[in-house]
Amino acid sequence: MLAFIAVFAKMAFDLHAGMRTHQSDLGQIDQAIWNTSRGRLLEFTKENGQSVRFTDHVEPIFALISPLFWLWDDVRALLLLQVVLVALGAWPLFELARRKLGSRLALALAAAYLLNAQLQSAVLTEFHAIPLAVPLILWAFWAVEEKRWGQFALAALLVAAVKEEAALLAAGLGLWAAWRAWRAGREQKLGTADQRGVAVGAILLTAALIWFYVATFVIVPAYAAEAYGVEQSTYFNRYGALGDSPLDIVRSMLTRPGLVWQIATEPARLRYVFILLAGFGFLSLLGLDVLALALPVLLANLLSAFPAQYYGEFHYSAPLTPYFAVAATYGMARLLAAGRRWRRGQRSIQRYLPTLLAIWLLAWAGASYVRLGRGPLGGRYDPATITAHHRLLERFTAQIPQDAAVSATAAIHPHISHRRFAYKFPAGLEADPPAQWALIDVTGNTDMAPGDLRETVMAMLAGDWGVEDGADGYLLLRRGSPNKAIPDAFYDFVRARGEAPTERPLTFLGLDVIDWPAWRQTRVLTRWLVGENFAPETVRPWLELRAPNGELLYTFDDMAPPALIWHPPNRWRPGDVISIETMGLFLPAVWGAAVGVVHGPNPFEPASRLPIDLVMTESPWLVSSDNTLALVGAYRRIDERLRPLKLAPDNDPALRRTRATFLAPNGQALSIDIWTPNKPVAAGRRFDVYLRWSDALPEKYALFVHLRDGEQLISQSDGPPRVFIQTENAQPIRDWRQLSVPNDSPAGKRLSLVFGLYDYESGARLPWVDASGQIQGDEFPLGAIVVAPPPIPDQACALAPQTCD
Secondary structure (H helix, E strand, C coil): CHHHHHHHHHHHHHHHHCCCCCHHHHHHHHHHHHHHHCCCCCEEEECCEEEEHHHCCCCCHHHHHCCHHHHCCCCHHHHHHHHHHHHHCHHHHHHHHHHHHCHHHHHHHHHHHHCCHHHHHHHCCCCCCHHHHHHHHHHHHHHHHHCCHHHHHHHHHHHHHHCCCHHHHHHHHHHHHHHHHHHHHHHCCCCHHHHHHHHHHHHHHHHHHHHHHHHHHHHHHHHHHHHHCCCCCHHHHHHHHHCCCHHHHHHHHHHCHHHHHHHHCCHHHHHHHHHHHHCCCCHHHHHHHHHHHCHHHHHHHHCCCCCHHHHCCCCCCHHHHHHHHHHHHHHHHHHHHHHHHCCCCHHHHHHHHHHHHHHHHHHHHHHHHHHHCCCCCCCCCCCCCCCHHHHCHHHHHCCCCCCCCEEECCCCHHHCCCCCCEEECCCCCCCCCCCCEEEEECCCCCCCCHHHHHHHHHHHHHCCEEEEEEECCEEEEEECCCCCCCCHHHHHHCEEECCCCCCCCEEEEEEEEEEEHHHCEEEEEEEEEECCCCCCCCCEEEEEEECCCCCEEEECCCCCCHHHHHCCHHHCCCCEEEEEECCCECCCCEEEEEEEEECCCCCCCHHHECCHHHCCCCCCCEECCCCCCEEEEEEEEECCEEEECCCCCCCCCCEEEEEEEEECCCCCEEEEEEEEECCCEECCCEEEEEEEECCCCCCCEEEEEEEEECCEEEEEEEECCEECEECCCCCCEEEEEEEECCCCCCCCCEEEEEEEEEECCCCCECCEECCCCCEEECCEEEEEEEEECCCCCCHHHHHCHHHCC
């Protein structure tokens, strides 16, 4: 428990310090709890006015934990509380398991609980109410086993106070208490304590169901009507084909079982159930009576049209974990009891079965952690990086008076939310009461386009707002401040003083990649040295991101980075080193970066770009045929991580190599080495075809690679050779094609892949010859591409389709 707290509290604090918490949800929840601690029940700022949490959820437990801010007036108190309470859940689980299984298995079960990826994800997903139910549920199960009915009642009532749907879990716990007490009374004559247990369980079952109805169908609709114009929880809209109201959803579940089964058995949802079971070695299947108590929340997640609920990396699965743990406890107890009843080899079974179960449980828990764990050595370990820029934030927040109304950009909001009025920028500028201060980080998550953000700031400065401070992309504004000038230090996120300028107008210095593997989001940073001959009216840096086949993915003109919006070339001076970082981009699995310097009106025309030897001091990987673009980096995503790409495919085990020989019009043989996939390719996925040769192609000839289904052409890549950029003059000549298997291709289907050379003016093709020199045809067969079943989308793909490629 202490190790869990130490590791995950630090990770949660780092996520906050690294600006990976936001107004939704940490900022708004923190503000509601802080306001409660000051006597304003669950009040928080919603857009341009004040609201209460009841518009979305009923979470009385927030009022109970609000005095925490009397002890530590810091948002991190909530993050720490969440981690500590989830860790403490291991204690009642251990005590329950020790009573039923003995200390050895109890320790293994507690370890499996703390290794559980769903719990780890919950404490790293900002802050929410539902993870607070985890230790309370386990406390309630322990209290029932110990017949501590007073403690059970308190634990169950606190579960019901966590959130409206948690009341259904509390009702299930009441049913469990009544049933266990009744069963104990049948096995041993029903005594006063057991009668009390039945009564306590029945009362809590009834009270929890009533509270669920009041919270869900009375309180939330009353407040939602004013906030959203609809008299029901907006979260019922998450159930897609089943309906968007409680009545429609229940009706669909009762009258359309086929649809419910179709949804529940989608591969991603089946994987979700598998992961929940695997964390406790599938031993929970021996305690289905316990799992049945969690059915309302399990079905709510499993049938939701919102993928975050059934992928397990948010907070939604947290309340399910204690049920799977307790189900495994009772399941193992039943297995041990069956082993004791099995007469043959009884001694050896009784001696070794607990040890074997502990090994089995820990093996599955450990394997699940290695695959999905969020801590060190876990498969989904995603720590935050805290930079000097992040540490600078405190300088600005310290200048804002505690009682001032503030508007802040999304990632800054949780850092200023301990106040009555905390708006998410640009909200609050015209609110009542209006924001008096604004704190903006133009380099971080703003939920605004960079150009729109700058226009808003300029309009503020043209009005009654002024600048109090600014540095490294942070800007602190105050209504009524007389200073209208943005400090020079504000531009430090773009500009630094470098070495002595050269005669080149603009020199490329280097490229870095900032990648977020969990969401496959990439920022590309380029650095440039401004030279003596720099002419800001005509000269500017140029970046192209391309797929291997030359497909253009991004340029500076597509979505201008904040650096070019706030500090355009007309502000650059000789000797400046300019750092230009793109916005977060969703790029394909393989991509490359090419740079150049534009000095004309059309950056896509070679005549408008400078020769590459006037741009770079070091030799790039590849130079375009027109000598105006340089390939300075190429990357492939492998196991979620972005890694530098090697352009040589020779030793790639996923490829097979073939050599084709063609006859040129002058009778000369042209041999080309070709690498194609040697494994099935999933429907909807791209695959690579590499080519390499030494002799130049005949004049006016280009290459084609076609994928066919019988005689039907379904994918093709034609044109001159290119590896991200056109490279006909390179030696050896390389070419990289990418083709796609259609989405509707059935698994197991064999598609034919062919290759050849053609005259792009007449369409005539060159013949290919076999080893004896005999002409065999005008397209070379590269074998079959076998279609694999489509992969199950991962969480990033399910939530952000642009990440799927």
